Amino acid sequence: MLEKIIELSLKYKILVLVAFIAISAFGYKAYTEIPVDAFPDITPKQVVVYTESPGNSAEDIEKLITYPVESALSGMAGVKLIMSNSIFGLSYVSVFFEDSMDIYFLRQLVSERLSAINIPAGWGTPVLGPNTTGLGQVFWYQIKDTTGKYSLRELKEMQEYVVTPLFKSVSGVEDVIGWGGDEKQYNVLIDTKKLQDFSITYSDIVDALQRSNQAAGGQYLEFNREQYLIRGAGLYQTLDDIRNTVVKSMKGQSITIRDVATVEPGSAPRFGAVSIDGKEAVMGMVLQRTATNAAKVVERIQKKIETVNTALPEGVSVETIYDRTEITHKAVNTMTSALISGVVLVAVVLFLFLFELRSAFIVILSLPLSLLIAFLLMDYYNLSANLMSLSGLAIAVGMIVDGTIVIVENSFRKLHEEEGELTPTKKFNIVYEAAKEVATPVTFAVLIIAAVFIPLLSLDGLAGKLYAPMALNIVFVMLGSLLVALVLVPVLILLLLKPTGSSENVVMRSIKKAYTPLLMFALGHAKSVLIAVSILFIGLAYLLSQQGREFMPELNEESIMYRVIAIPGTALSQSLQTSKEIESYILKNYSKSVSSVLAMIGRSEKGETAQGNYMEILLTLKPNIEDLEALTNRMNEDLEHHFTFVQFVPTQPIAMRIEELLEGVKAELAVKIYGDDQKVLDGISKEIQSAISGVDGLERMEVESQLGQAQIKITPDYLALARYGISVDEVMDIIRNGIGEEPISEKIEGIRRFGIVAKVKGAKKDAEAIKKVTLRSKNGALVTLDQICKVEIQQGASFIKRENLSRYMVLSMEVEGRDVASFVAEADSIIKSKVKMPAGYYIGWAGDFKNMQEATQKLMIIIPITILLVILLLYTAFNSVGKAMIILLNVPFGFIGGIIALVMSGIYLSVSAIVGFLAIFAIAILNGIVLVSFIDELRLKFPDVNLKTVLKDATLLRLRPVLMTAFTTLFGILPLLYASGVGSEIQYPLAVVITGGIISSTLLTLLILPSTYLLFYGKK
């Protein structure tokens, strides 16, 4: 079949040329149109259900909202995991599904289930979270007022009613979330003492306000053949309308709201704030819809900003704070520049080896063509150009040309050997023969490279999502290169290549001179050399197993961000003050490097589980900072030293979101303690802490405290209530509406809506004031809250986390200087023997470690299968198990260099490094195939010659292509080793491993493989 393809392409050469010109054109078009992104979409299939339940405690929310929601969703098809967090005022349930399911279908299923849930009236309605990815916050902006005329409340109004709708209309935008500022509401401040004066109750007032704010339609009347519509316009227009609302009338006199309350605009209780450079501000975050492209969405938003600014009052404008495209472009730039310099380096290497313009041109031409084919395929499969997919191309750059090199080299050699005049028919035949000869090994080599990366495609979760695009792209570009090598290259050879004089240049000659004695030595001491290398490999393999592991190298986003955590129960105002202090501190002490500091405190409007004690601080850095790492370290230390009462966790914008996606636990290693009672969990966590504190390698242990939220608990005293004739709901109403400020009606101003709140005057001065809130029963009895309720202050939960319907607590730890897996084994057995768990309580290990472990376990199955597949391919190619084994033996030799490089550079073994080893696997096999197939060819040609001589000649003859493929791969990967931009650190371990691996694999291929061959076949 391969021969047929080569023959046909040679026959219809013009057609082939035209076809490739067309492919190039389309490929270029695809290249310009491919969506660009910083990262592949790593979000798990997840549907979030959140229920805002203002003013309610974590305990009640868990009981009345979270649990019903969880249990309704738990029986669904494809559910992997349900996690929830109940915090003050919010229930957050997150359902993780199998990745293969369609998100729109899942959302549909979830909302069907939600409709069946019964949540008590007044406790909120569960809604689906925005359909966005975890990295969906692509654009952050600030509503900036340069005039100083507008209050935060007004800016917030602009954000909600001017900016949000405009941005929401941009294609690809799922939602816009506001953060910071005050929300306006109208306070009806009721003096409960006056209830007695007018013989009314609190609920009379609430009823009156609700009844009076009404509109109605009265259909129409016909008059003189025309239609007149009838409208009842009873909605509140002015504050005086509210004040004049009749509460009760008696003896012809009316009691109005004015008599019992004052009405004034105020601010709703808030759960989040934003401060920029020491001043409170209003910001918004644009969420991109799932399966849209961040760069394109942001581009459209940027265009929309102009419209938004014209809609805002003069002096107020939208100002960008954070823009995902910036990092995207940086990451893509890192990768494209690595790709381009790789291409250039490879071209130079090729030229140096071939020392002949025409053949060099053909090989080099195959590079961009294969890349363009890869882009075509990416476009077809909707793969975005991102850090990972582009790095796939960069890794493959050196391997792309391998097939072409082999074919060109073979043709070149054959043309050179041909004596006499070269007629077109003769040339046709020579080229056809030359191509045919190597077509099979080249094809199998490419297929094997593709096969080697298949394990990456099988990875689950985050690793799979990250590395699959890389593997796919390697496959794409290798297939492209195969197409080029088999179809276009023979045509080009036929058209361009001319037999020339000696193809041997100075470089090659001197290399051969040095290499020959070495080879002879190796062939002479085949056995001992093989044993020595094997021992070296085993030693190194042990070293590798001792190497530290990490799941993923940290991405350097060239930005500084902190998560700042104060003690649970910290008031928002205190956090705001802390944030402002931190901001001014940073601005004062780092004025050279930092241009602006943004703090986001608490949570934004929708569905986040942060509380008032939680702050996120993002620094905008000045351009051209020389040593970002040093600056970061200095700042970390400085801040920790100066603000001792809060905890700083350095992070970066994208890293932070990724951490949040890691299914709940961010630490490297953590124990999750499951059980019902938080206090018992707390106790167990303490026991575990003391039990394993002595285990070797444990660096740090931390309990995430779920308790510590002071609560003023108001428990109705039923006897007392009965005495005064007051029902519990009256009490709860006054707690919810009068103290908790839940709006009882809305004042509608155009399209804007503002809550009307029947607030008890002075109720929130302090805990005593709550006790003294006065109620009046329908019969007239006047009672204070503490007369009819038990009012006590107690410590309660600040949040309650659950996983698969069970509460849990996290004890996170850091392990250093020791293999995490063995640490877990030891700690686990200690816990099992020393810590007594009550019935219903159990532990589970989690964290980054678990992800790594799962990935490793998966690879343990997939890699042997892959190796089998490779053997099968090799066997098919050579029709011999022995040769397949010889080639496979080459692989460990390749690993030697990889391991040495890894250990020497002190890099942890991460998925990235594993990918590097996979690449070496491919390269080693490629080298092996090239050599073994040629040895076979020579043996066939000269069956009588001594095997040792054949091996020597074959190896020397094949030295150039082997070195060429090795050097091209090496130089293709070098730019990744030296890249320094955003995203380079993710590829660094990979580049290190490959560099080391190529060197050792090439050296050993050239020395050990012939020896092995000799050992295998010498006796026959």
Added chain:
Amino acid sequence: MNKLLLTALSLTATLFASEIPLAKVQMHTFNKSVALNAQVIQLSNAQQSITSLVSGHLEAYYVKPAQRVKEGQKVALIESIVVSKMSADYLSLKKQLAAASKNYDATASLYKKGMTSMQELNNQEIKLSKINAQLTALESQLNTLGIKADKLTQATANFVLYAHSAGTVSALLKPLHSSVSVSEPVISIVKNQAYYIKSFLPLEYATKVKLGDKIVVNYADKDIITHITQILPKVDEVTQRVVVLSSVDEKVEHLFLNTYLKSTVYFGDAKEYPAVKKSALSFFNNEWVVFVPNEEEQKENESKNKQEGEEESIPYTLEVVKIITQDEDFVGVEGLKLGEEYVSAKSYYVKSALLKGSLGDGD
């Protein structure tokens, strides 16, 4: 346990030495007060009705409603036949008395001369004293009606009503020119200085107030000081609260009856307790605590400082306190010694430093 935790805590001096204020536990007088609802009332004896002592015809009012009157001021005029008859009778009796007196004098001189009998003289005397008695009775009756008998020269029907005490005319009860019967109220006058504040107290306070305790009401932006004069034995049926009356001692312009006011009761027996500032309180492990400097640790640090000179740690320890009472700024507590130093504000930061270790890493 908490102490243990805290001892392990080391805090940098840069933060705490300059920022965490300390104070000493002091005795503080707690004037307990509570704000209540109250109503301006008047006890029934403060309302005066001026009744007519005679029946008659209401001829004129000398005052208008809401007019302030002095004691003894004319308020109304009633024409009464009774008065007219009485005054006429009085005048006639006066004449009779003069005549009888003359007769007696004449009889007496005749008797001295022996020209008449002793019996005749006695008769004359009886007659005279009879008239005299009638006259005196009538005079006193007239005086009661406010008519000065001795100045009466001719019969009159006018009966003038006078205000019994100073006050404000609250109502003219009878229409002009109507008939008035005996002891029928004609004008009602509200006595000055007779306003009371009726405060409604929840039971828990009612047991603590004493007669004489101060109640301050705010009326038209003015504080009026009153004192408790009565604690009613029955709770108010409707509001289920104990009613306390306090009299308004000072003179208040335009104090309207039945107005509801905010009143603040100050409990008389002020108590003294060792107290800390309210800003020192912190809620910790289900208890109220106050942070105090840990002296032992401090000493240790001082010696350390001499050696190291740089890092200083000032640990605090916590004391569980029981809140006894509180006012605006202070809380009376049990659990701290008088004069003991404590963290008087920013206890949040101390608590933060203590709990920081168990924060986790957010969300």
